[in-house]
Amino acid sequence: MLITTQGHAQSALSDLPIGRTRKVTKAQKFLTVAQLRRIAQEFNREFWGGSLEIPEIKIQNNLRADWLGCTATGIQEKDGRYTITKFYMAFQKSILADERTAKRVVAHELIHVWQHQQMTPEELYNDSRFNKQLGPAGAQRRAHGPDFQRWASKINSKYGDDFVTTTSNSEYKQSVTKEFYLVVVPYNGKFAFNTMQRPTPTALREIDMVNARRTQRGDDPWKIFKSTDPALKDPSDFFEGAPYRKGGRNISLPGTPEAAANLKNLYEKGTPLALEVKTKPGKFNVGDRVQYKNRTSMLGTVRGFDPVSRKYQVEFDMGTFTVKERDLNPAAGV
Numbered sequence: 001m002l003i004t005t006q007g008h009a010q011s012a013l014s015d016l017p018i019g020r021t022r023k024v025t026k027a028q029k030f031l032t033v034a035q036l037r038r039i040a041q042e043f044n045r046e047f048w049g050g051s052l053e054i055p056e057i058k059i060q061n062n063l064r065a066d067w068l069g070c071t072a073t074g075i076q077e078k079d080g081r082y083t084i085t086k087f088y089m090a091f092q093k094s095i096l097a098d099e100r101t102a103k104r105v106v107a108h109e110l111i112h113v114w115q116h117q118q119m120t121p122e123e124l125y126n127d128s129r130f131n132k133q134l135g136p137a138g139a140q141r142r143a144h145g146p147d148f149q150r151w152a153s154k155i156n157s158k159y160g161d162d163f164v165t166t167t168s169n170s171e172y173k174q175s176v177t178k179e180f181y182l183v184v185v186p187y188n189g190k191f192a193f194n195t196m197q198r199p200t201p202t203a204l205r206e207i208d209m210v211n212a213r214r215t216q217r218g219d220d221p222w223k224i225f226k227s228t229d230p231a232l233k234d235p236s237d238f239f240e241g242a243p244y245r246k247g248g249r250n251i252s253l254p255g256t257p258e259a260a261a262n263l264k265n266l267y268e269k270g271t272p273l274a275l276e277v278k279t280k281p282g283k284f285n286v287g288d289r290v291q292y293k294n295r296t297s298m299l300g301t302v303r304g305f306d307p308v309s310r311k312y313q314v315e316f317d318m319g320t321f322t323v324k325e326r327d328l329n330p331a332a333g334v
């Protein structure tokens with residue numbers, strides 16, 4: 001089995017045993033989650049007096065990742081309240097065959113854990129929004145600023161210079177999850193989707209109309225859900241020009257197996273939104289006499305009203321036209 005650490009690790013970590021192409025044989029032993037946890041607890045006692053809350057630890061085996069370790073927090077904002085939905089450290093398997101390398105990356109990540117613990121959920125939320133504005137490079141610099149270096153030099157004074165480096169042997173990453181809506185569309189035995197900030201009356205009606213046709217054909221309906229799932233936040237793999245509303249966006253197949261599984265689960269077990277379109281009655285009734293804007297010469301009779309688009313069918317002398325509600329007035333003196 002050949003494991004290659006790639007990406008920026010090669011330039012940023014040229015001084016390290018990691019970050020180079022190297023062979024890892026099957027006989028090689030990799031540190032386990034339990035061992036990583038013990039290493040983390042030892043650093044915790046040694047440098048933080050045991051005050052760090054060690055988050056969940058994950059091992060990933062993603063050969064194409066450009067990070068070796070990362071600390072991630074997910075914060076959800078709902079009605080002005082902030083909740084931490086995720087908190088974990090993840091390590092690439094490729095660094096876990098060499099104990100010293102693994103320890104260096106664990107120590108590095110623990111400083112990020114300490115940084116996280118200095119903030120309330122709301123501060124973390126604003127912090128990660130700020131990081132988004134800075135962009136990846138700016139966020140990296142900020143995450144490894146003076147407070148990071150203070151802890152790095154404390155640790156390095158015991159384990160030697162360059163034990164913990166500030167050039168990223170790991171990536172600091174945060175995700176913010178805000179509620180959004182998605183339309184889930186059964187497609188050839190799979191599920192496709194698109195997201196929207198909020199379902200507009202027009203979108204709801206269009207989907208309702210699509211479903212009326214699908215029901216006739218015996219097809220499963222399209223459904224709308226509310227979600228905070230980061231895996232479904234970004235429909236990226238555009239695959240087909242089948243807009244679910246005129247002039248609107250297209251649907252996509254999920255880009256990862258995780259997103260595909262989450263989408264299927266949501267469709268089959270989630271609670272979809274009702275497709276009711278809330279409407280107000282129109283200002284005019286069928287049969288009313290109206291005039292177009294203030295032109296007393298353009299008089300007509302209302303023949304129909306669409307409460308979603310708020311447009312009227314109006315019969316004028318020169319023919320029947322579709323007119324917006326705001327362009328109509330009661331016919332003066334008639």
Ligand SMILES: [Zn+2]
Nearest residue numbers: 168170171172
């Ligand atoms: Zn870092």
